[in-house]
Amino acid sequence: MNLKILPLLVLLTVSLSLFASGCTGPGDSQVNKSTGQEVAGKGEPIVVAVSVLPQAEFVEKVGGDKVKTVVVIPPGADPHTYEPSPREMGKVSEARMYVTVGIGMPFEEIWIDRFESTNSGTLIVNSSEEIKLRELDAHNHHEGEGLEEHEAGPGEHENNSKNNAHKELDSHIWTSPANAKIMVEDIYEGLAKIDPENKEYYAQNRDAYLKELDALDVRIREKLEGKKERIFMVYHPSWGYFAADYNLNMISVEIEGKEPSAQNLAKLVDLAKEKHVKVIFVQPQFSPRSAQAVAEEIGGEVVAVDPLAKNYIPNMDKVSDIFARNLV
Ligand SMILES: [Zn+2]
Numbered sequence: 001m002n003l004k005i006l007p008l009l010v011l012l013t014v015s016l017s018l019f020a021s022g023c024t025g026p027g028d029s030q031v032n033k034s035t036g037q038e039v040a041g042k043g044e045p046i047v048v049a050v051s052v053l054p055q056a057e058f059v060e061k062v063g064g065d066k067v068k069t070v071v072v073i074p075p076g077a078d079p080h081t082y083e084p085s086p087r088e089m090g091k092v093s094e095a096r097m098y099v100t101v102g103i104g105m106p107f108e109e110i111w112i113d114r115f116e117s118t119n120s121g122t123l124i125v126n127s128s129e130e131i132k133l134r135e136l137d138a139h140n141h142h143e144g145e146g147l148e149e150h151e152a153g154p155g156e157h158e159n160n161s162k163n164n165a166h167k168e169l170d171s172h173i174w175t176s177p178a179n180a181k182i183m184v185e186d187i188y189e190g191l192a193k194i195d196p197e198n199k200e201y202y203a204q205n206r207d208a209y210l211k212e213l214d215a216l217d218v219r220i221r222e223k224l225e226g227k228k229e230r231i232f233m234v235y236h237p238s239w240g241y242f243a244a245d246y247n248l249n250m251i252s253v254e255i256e257g258k259e260p261s262a263q264n265l266a267k268l269v270d271l272a273k274e275k276h277v278k279v280i281f282v283q284p285q286f287s288p289r290s291a292q293a294v295a296e297e298i299g300g301e302v303v304a305v306d307p308l309a310k311n312y313i314p315n316m317d318k319v320s321d322i323f324a325r326n327l328v
Contacts (some may be wrong), residue, residue, distance in 0.1 A: 106169025
């Protein structure tokens with residue numbers, strides 16, 4: 001076990017046992033121990049924890065004024081390496097429902113095991129469960145361009161990716177509006193389960209938001225229509241599901257979560273020149289240093305697009321405008 005996490009676990013154990021012994025704070029909902037049914041606290045919003053900000057938006061769109069969200073990953077932090085404080089996870093343990101990303105977030109696995117073993121009564125909704133996950137490297141390195149590409153050995157294309165660093169699954173599921181719809185549906189089902197009294201209210205909110213997501217999808221398709229070189233370069237490969245949905249090709253500067261070597265950087269520069277890439281997208285959670293290096297070499301620029309912004313639809317409109325402007 002990661003020793004840095006141990007003190008957090010001890011603290012959570014304490015807070016969970018307090019929780020289990022019925023010491024609920026004001027506004028907390030309770031679990032009926034005999035039936036296992038959760039009883040909604042009257043008038044108080046239901047606390048729903050999520051890992052990343054876009055999930056908070058989805059929960060609030062479906063839950064309206066009946067929910068309150070707690071977000072584990074604060075704005076600006078890198079979700080892949082973030083370690084929540086005991087205080088943050090204490091808040092999560094008090095939530096009635098925790099919506100996880102379900103992939104590529106190491107802290108989630110530790111805490112979910114903890115919740116399950118202590119029977120905290122928190123309903124876990126795994127956002128990845130019904131999403132067709134893509135492999136991070138399959139499209140990340142442009143085919144045939146030789147960015148440290150390896151010959152696939154026998155059995156390497158099997159779905160079991162656990163022991164193969166080259167087959168890491170892409171965790172940025174929410175960057176596709178189609179995936180967002182699946183996530184919204186799962187959130188609805190979770191809320192309907194813990195608060196069946198308001199099922200109809202949640203269903204109406206869900207339907208309204210699904211319509212907005214459909215309209216977003218249409219707008220993005222229109223913006224990207226007629227683009228010929230459908231290739232873009234990005235520091236951290238957050239836009240893989242977006243790229244797959246809209247028939248774009250993402251090349252990431254970061255290679256398997258690491259800064260590229262000088263040799264790979266040189267290859268990226270050649271590729272960018274060949275494909276007339278003029279912009280390298282960066283996001284606030286990562287240093288733009290090597291993206292800037294590539295941009296300087298190709299006489300291009302670095303442009304920020306945030307995959308983790310909370311206001312999902314306006315942000316996706318903004319991001320797709322930026323993509324459309326920078327694709328030729
Ligand atoms: Zn990421």
